[in-house]
Amino acid sequence: MDPIMWLLLALLAFMIIGALIAAETEDLLSSVVCVGAVGAGLAIIDLFLGAPDLAITQVAVEVLCVVFLIRVVLTRRDETHETHKDTLAIGSVVLVLGVLLVLGGWAMTTLHPFGEPLLASADPGVAGQYLAGGLEQTGAANYVMAVLLDYRAYDTLGEATVIFVSIIGAYAILRKTGRVHHALGNEPDR
Amino acid sequence: MTIGALPYVLALVLMLIGLYVIVAKKNIIKIILGIAILEYAVNLFLLLLGYRNGGAAPIRSPEQTDNVVFAAGAVDPVPQALVLTSIVIGVGCLALMVALAIRLHEKFGTFDMTRIRELKG
Numbered sequence: 135m136d137p138i139m140w141l142l143l144a145l146l147a148f149m150i151i152g153a154l155i156a157a158e159t160e161d162l163l164s165s166v167v168c169v170g171a172v173g174a175g176l177a178i179i180d181l182f183l184g185a186p187d188l189a190i191t192q193v194a195v196e197v198l199c200v201v202f203l204i205r206v207v208l209t210r211r212d213e214t215h216e217t218h219k220d221t222l223a224i225g226s227v228v229l230v231l232g233v234l235l236v237l238g239g240w241a242m243t244t245l246h247p248f249g250e251p252l253l254a255s256a257d258p259g260v261a262g263q264y265l266a267g268g269l270e271q272t273g274a275a276n277y278v279m280a281v282l283l284d285y286r287a288y289d290t291l292g293e294a295t296v297i298f299v300s301i302i303g304a305y306a307i308l309r310k311t312g313r314v315h316h317a318l319g320n321e322p323d324r
Numbered sequence: 325m326t327i328g329a330l331p332y333v334l335a336l337v338l339m340l341i342g343l344y345v346i347v348a349k350k351n352i353i354k355i356i357l358g359i360a361i362l363e364y365a366v367n368l369f370l371l372l373l374g375y376r377n378g379g380a381a382p383i384r385s386p387e388q389t390d391n392v393v394f395a396a397g398a399v400d401p402v403p404q405a406l407v408l409t410s411i412v413i414g415v416g417c418l419a420l421m422v423a424l425a426i427r428l429h430e431k432f433g434t435f436d437m438t439r440i441r442e443l444k445g
Contacts, residue, residue, distance in 0.1 A: 247328025
């Protein structure tokens with residue numbers, strides 16, 4: 135077996151264990167840190183699968199998210215614990231997810247096996263065309279950026295729109311000035 | 325099951341853990357973390373689909389002058405570009421969700437969904 139496959143399986147096992155601890159631990163802070171570990175594992179996998187741009191972005195985004203979430207969790211202690219465990223509900227959820235796992239695992243076997251993607255087959259599709267003529271068509275040596283900023287530039291424009299809308303939304307939700315009247319009692323309680 | 329599908333199945337397991345957290349947990353921060361895990365798993369799956377054995381990053385160095393040789397040795401750039409978009413959109417969504425969670429905590433003093441529901445009205 136390919137050495138990169140062993141590495142990949144080890145990192146995937148690490149990510150799954152991290153996700154399980156994040157799911158089951160009582161303390162929210164440990165949960166956030168475990169999700170950060172999962173994201174770090176993903177960044178390492180990106181690096182080994184030939185995606186350095188993704189690894190850089192993933193690390194940057196991960197640090198941002200973890201700092202933000204830790205800030206939220208640290209100052210807002212939540213003393214609620216799972217008082218009553220609803221065994222029937224949890225059991226049915228696990229059952230449905232098990233069925234999903236079996237069906238999804240069966241579906242995965244019908245895909246191109248790992249390491250032999252569509253790109254390596256006889257008909258490489260659009261990605262083959264990008265790789266064959268990307269340098270002449272776009273002038274970019276980095277093909278990921280050629281796809282992102284040239285072939286699918288409208289996609290990236292939409293992405294920037296989504297980011298700005300979400301930032302404006304978060305600002306509108308968190309701002310204090312709009313709620314001054316309400317706090318002074320000038321406005322009837324809804 | 326062949327060994328070639330094993331990484332996909334493990335990515336699926338990670339995705340289902342995220343789904344389990346979203347469905348079964350009562351704490352809003354936990355649910356946000358579940359959505360983050362789900363997102364990582366889907367990004368990972370798309371990236372796995374584009375990898376080829378011994379593939380290099382799709383970045384051209386000046387020595388590589390032959391298009392055909394380069395195209396035969398690089399991994400698929402299209403999933404990488406789309407996952408890059410997805411990661412950035414994911415952090416925007418997470419920021420919005422966290423902002424909503426902060427407002428809920430200001431109003432109800434808890435992250436527990438069941439207690440927020442009881443306090444309604």
